[in-house]
Amino acid sequence: MTLLHGYWRSSAAYRLRIALNLKGIEFDQSSVNLKDGHQREEAHKALHPQGFVPVLNIDGEQLIQSPAILEYLEEIRPEPPLLPGSAAERSRLRAYAAVIGCDIHPVQNLRILQYLRKELGQDADGVTAWCQRWISDGLAALEKMAEADNRSGPYLWGDTPTMADVYLVPQLYNARRFGVDMGAFPRLAAADEAARAHPAFEDARPENQPDAPEDGH
Numbered sequence: 001m002t003l004l005h006g007y008w009r010s011s012a013a014y015r016l017r018i019a020l021n022l023k024g025i026e027f028d029q030s031s032v033n034l035k036d037g038h039q040r041e042e043a044h045k046a047l048h049p050q051g052f053v054p055v056l057n058i059d060g061e062q063l064i065q066s067p068a069i070l071e072y073l074e075e076i077r078p079e080p081p082l083l084p085g086s087a088a089e090r091s092r093l094r095a096y097a098a099v100i101g102c103d104i105h106p107v108q109n110l111r112i113l114q115y116l117r118k119e120l121g122q123d124a125d126g127v128t129a130w131c132q133r134w135i136s137d138g139l140a141a142l143e144k145m146a147e148a149d150n151r152s153g154p155y156l157w158g159d160t161p162t163m164a165d166v167y168l169v170p171q172l173y174n175a176r177r178f179g180v181d182m183g184a185f186p187r188l189a190a191a192d193e194a195a196r197a198h199p200a201f202e203d204a205r206p207e208n209q210p211d212a213p214e215d216g217h
């Protein structure tokens with residue numbers, strides 16, 4: 001059995017839900033309530049020493065870190081490819097993923113925002129300004145990359161979803177959540193809209209997860 005330990009609103013878990021759906025790998029989910037701090041409990045830390053989600057149990061393995069897990073899925077289930085093309089093209093796709101996974105997402109994570117609030121005394125406006133600043137900076141770079149690559153679409157890299165979309169859609173979900181003005185990122189917004197219409201992405205949406213609260217918060 002493949003089991004994803006995640007949370008409806010975790011964008012790293014969202015990436016995995018999309019990839020598992022695209023690869024046609026059936027999975028069950030176990031919810032770790034981040035809002036209530038369950039990720040920091042010893043029982044969860046036995047699964048993930050950092051106290052984060054996601055964790056994926058698959059093929060008798062227990063895997064952590066979404067970039068590493070996505071690479072694993074690509075290796076065990078190469079079709080449909082999320083990293084298609086030449087070595088240079090695959091490197092480019094990994095660069096889209098890295099801008100989001102290494103540079104945008106880490107600084108707007110729950111623990112960082114809690115630190116800003118509790119230890120550094122920031123109010124809600126301060127925290128929102130922080131998120132908007134770093135998300136916008138990263139998206140501006142991605143928009144430039146997409147402009148330079150000038151791919152045909154409708155997805156970020158062409159006519160099939162790739163690793164770039166697997167990272168983009170959850171990140172834009174967060175961008176909207178923090179009120180980032182998407183007007184400056186037309187290519188990203190168009191690719192996001194196309195991807196969200198795909199059933200693998202639709203099924204993975206935070207609101208469609210069994211642990212999503214009815215009021216959406």
Ligand SMILES: N[C@@H](CCC(=O)N[C@@H](CS)C(=O)NCC(=O)O)C(=O)O
Pocket residue numbers: 009010011012013034039051052053054064065066067101109110111112
């Ligand atoms: N690089 C890690 C990041 C994982 C991560 O930050 N997960 C978040 C949810 S998206 C989390 O568990 N946050 C808990 C916290 O900040 O306390 C990955 O991609 O798996």
